[in-house]
Amino acid sequence: xxxxxxxxxxxxxxxxxxxxxxxxxxxxxxxxxxxxxxxxxxxxxxxxxxxxxxxxxxxxxxxxxxxxxxxxxxxxxxxxxxxxxxxxxxxxxxxxxxxxxxxxxxxxxxxxxxxxxxxxxxxxxxxxxxxxxxxxxxxxxxxxxxxxxxxxxxxxxxxxxxxxxxxxxxxxxxxxxxxxxxxxxxxxxxxxxxxxxxxxxxxxxxxxxxxxxxxxxxxxxxxxxxxxxxxxxxxxxxxxxxxxxxxxxxxxxxxxxxxxxxxxxxxxxxxxxxxxxxxxxxxxxxxxxxxxxxxxxxxxxxxxxxxxxxxxxxxxxxxxxxxxxxxxxxxxxxxxxxxxxx
Amino acid sequence: xxxxxxxxxxxxxxxxxxxxxxxxxxxxxxxxxxxxxxxxxxxxxxxxxxxxxxxxxxxxxxxxxxxxxxxxxxxxxxxxxxxxxxxxxxxxxxxxxxxxxxxxxxxxxxxxxxxxxxxxxxxxxxxxxxxxxxxxxxxxxxxxxxxxxxxxxxxxxxxxxxxxxxxxxxxxxxxxxxxxxxxxxxxxxxxxxxxxxxxxxxxxxxxxxxxxxxxxxxxxxxxxxxxxxxxxxxxxxxxxxxxxxxxxxxxxxxxx
Numbered sequence: 001x002x003x004x005x006x007x008x009x010x011x012x013x014x015x016x017x018x019x020x021x022x023x024x025x026x027x028x029x030x031x032x033x034x035x036x037x038x039x040x041x042x043x044x045x046x047x048x049x050x051x052x053x054x055x056x057x058x059x060x061x062x063x064x065x066x067x068x069x070x071x072x073x074x075x076x077x078x079x080x081x082x083x084x085x086x087x088x089x090x091x092x093x094x095x096x097x098x099x100x101x102x103x104x105x106x107x108x109x110x111x112x113x114x115x116x117x118x119x120x121x122x123x124x125x126x127x128x129x130x131x132x133x134x135x136x137x138x139x140x141x142x143x144x145x146x147x148x149x150x151x152x153x154x155x156x157x158x159x160x161x162x163x164x165x166x167x168x169x170x171x172x173x174x175x176x177x178x179x180x181x182x183x184x185x186x187x188x189x190x191x192x193x194x195x196x197x198x199x200x201x202x203x204x205x206x207x208x209x210x211x212x213x214x215x216x217x218x219x220x221x222x223x224x225x226x227x228x229x230x231x232x233x234x235x236x237x238x239x240x241x242x243x244x245x246x247x248x249x250x251x252x253x254x255x256x257x258x259x260x261x262x263x264x265x266x267x268x269x270x271x272x273x274x275x276x277x278x279x280x281x282x283x284x285x286x287x288x289x290x291x292x293x294x295x296x297x298x299x300x301x302x303x304x305x306x307x308x309x310x311x312x313x314x315x316x317x318x319x320x321x322x323x324x325x326x327x328x329x330x331x332x333x334x335x336x337x338x339x340x341x342x
Numbered sequence: 343x344x345x346x347x348x349x350x351x352x353x354x355x356x357x358x359x360x361x362x363x364x365x366x367x368x369x370x371x372x373x374x375x376x377x378x379x380x381x382x383x384x385x386x387x388x389x390x391x392x393x394x395x396x397x398x399x400x401x402x403x404x405x406x407x408x409x410x411x412x413x414x415x416x417x418x419x420x421x422x423x424x425x426x427x428x429x430x431x432x433x434x435x436x437x438x439x440x441x442x443x444x445x446x447x448x449x450x451x452x453x454x455x456x457x458x459x460x461x462x463x464x465x466x467x468x469x470x471x472x473x474x475x476x477x478x479x480x481x482x483x484x485x486x487x488x489x490x491x492x493x494x495x496x497x498x499x500x501x502x503x504x505x506x507x508x509x510x511x512x513x514x515x516x517x518x519x520x521x522x523x524x525x526x527x528x529x530x531x532x533x534x535x536x537x538x539x540x541x542x543x544x545x546x547x548x549x550x551x552x553x554x555x556x557x558x559x560x561x562x563x564x565x566x567x568x569x570x571x572x573x574x575x576x577x578x579x580x581x582x583x584x585x586x587x588x589x590x591x592x593x594x595x596x597x598x
Binding site: 014074077078079080081098099100102103105107109111112113114115116117118122123126127129130131132174 | 344346347350351353354357358361362427428429430431432433434435436437438439440596597598
């Protein structure tokens with residue numbers, strides 16, 4: 001019984017601060033001290049998002065904070081009611097058949113949400129019990145997961161004293177406890193040390209090999225690149241690019257990105273930049289912030305001296321050059337004009 | 343309705359309550375027992391209060407204990423689990439309609455409230471004896487009133503717990519629970535407010551009045567009390583109202 005994920009024209013408008021499920025991306029609204037008037041303002045978190053994720057796929061949602069990643073996960077996991085549009089897990093409409101959908105999914109939220117009143121083992125056992133797993137099988141499965149996530153020696157302690165990384169591991173183990181067909185991981189490796197991150201990636205791949213669908217959100221390119229078979233890059237609640245990591249990277253003109261900052265540039269200078277060998281596209285940034293120019297090209301460092309020559313020929317001072325190699329970061333920048341980390 | 347899930351949710355709350363048994367016990371009984379001791383024992387034996395006050399006080403203390411326990415048992419975990427620790431998310435994702443999670447909280451709170459109420463009777467009786475005259479004429483009507491009071495306290499806990507933000511917990515006690523207790527006819531019968539006719543009518547919006555008067559009417563009917571019909575009608579009304587409001591608020595908290 002393999003299950004994929006589908007959404008059609010998902011739209012979500014928050015009229016009050018998004019609570020629980022939708023993550024921390026809404027700085028304007030979650031800021032304290034805003035009056036009622038402010039709260040009534042509408043925030044469009046998703047603006048017609050359509051996705052089709054095949055059964056057995058590891059799919060990544062990549063985007064900056066506030067792009068709508070967590071809201072998408074919230075809608076797909078019954079925790080956020082879509083304003084418009086529909087979502088399905090397998091054949092089940094998420095909003096109309098919540099209980100059937102909840103049987104199929106496991107969820108790791110962005111923020112730790114472990115049951116602080118219980119020990120690590122009890123958290124897994126009760127989770128199994130909620131899903132109707134019989135007591136012997138619950139025990140076996142809990143032990144196996146505690147071992148796999150290297151939590152066995154702390155199994156009978158209350159989780160209150162756990163480190164952030166341990167809580168995150170336990171949260172992932174809990175989501176896998178009932179062997180769900182679809183696993184949602186919202187920023188799974190945030191706050192994990194590099195070693196644990198590798199362990200997590202290994203576990204995710206392993207889980208996927210048993211035919212399970214995995215949807216993960218991240219703003220970490222390395223993670224998206226390493227894990228995901230396909231990615232959707234979303235920004236302002238819209239899907240702006242979709243494909244495998246290598247396809248997406250290849251879609252950036254040239255691949256290399258040179259971010260330049262001049263004292264003052266002229267249209268002539270931009271035109272002459274365009275004529276340099278290997279330059280695919282020249283874009284100017286918002287002139288009010290700085291005199292930045294982005295050059296997409298199929299070579300990197302070897303262009304710098306030519307650019308410097310052009311600049312000095314035009315009596316323009318070149319303040320700064322930053323070269324980045326083909327990456328998802330460049331792709332995001334190419335589509336949105338903003339860095340993922342901004 | 344998924345019974346296995348529902349029972350597992352109950353078992354989880356049971357485990358947590360067992361783990362917190364001693365603090366729970368102190369929290370439930372310490373204050374009412376001190377009150378019983380000072381007003382029922384010290385004040386009566388020193389002659390400041392008539393001996394009959396012992397019997398009048400007992401149903402009121404029972405009502406306060408029940409309401410306080412039920413509200414606390416349901417509201418406090420909900421406030422922190424929804425807003426601070428997000429602990430409830432795992433249970434919201436359990437394969438059951440989320441209204442049943444709210445109902446499970448209500449059931450658990452009702453049971454805790456019942457235990458608190460029924461335990462107050464022997465405890466207060468031991469502290470106050472001799473001189474407590476309980477005249478339970480109809481066990482059925484006593485059981486019904488007790489059950490409705492327990493249910494009202496748990497539903498009130500659900501409504502409060504899903505409506506109040508963590509920063510307003512203090513306000514919940516000073517603005518809701520304390521006035522409710524003092525104007526709830528727990529320490530005096532409703533008829534004692536006869537000299538304050540406006541107040542006497544205003545307090546009728548306080549559900550604790552019907553809890554105290556109802557328990558008084560079934561445990562110590564020799565004292566003046568509201569008509570039992572009025573008590574039943576009001577308690578059923580408040581149970582339904584608070585459950586409805588509580589469920590609605592629960593959904594608003596659980597789904598954004």
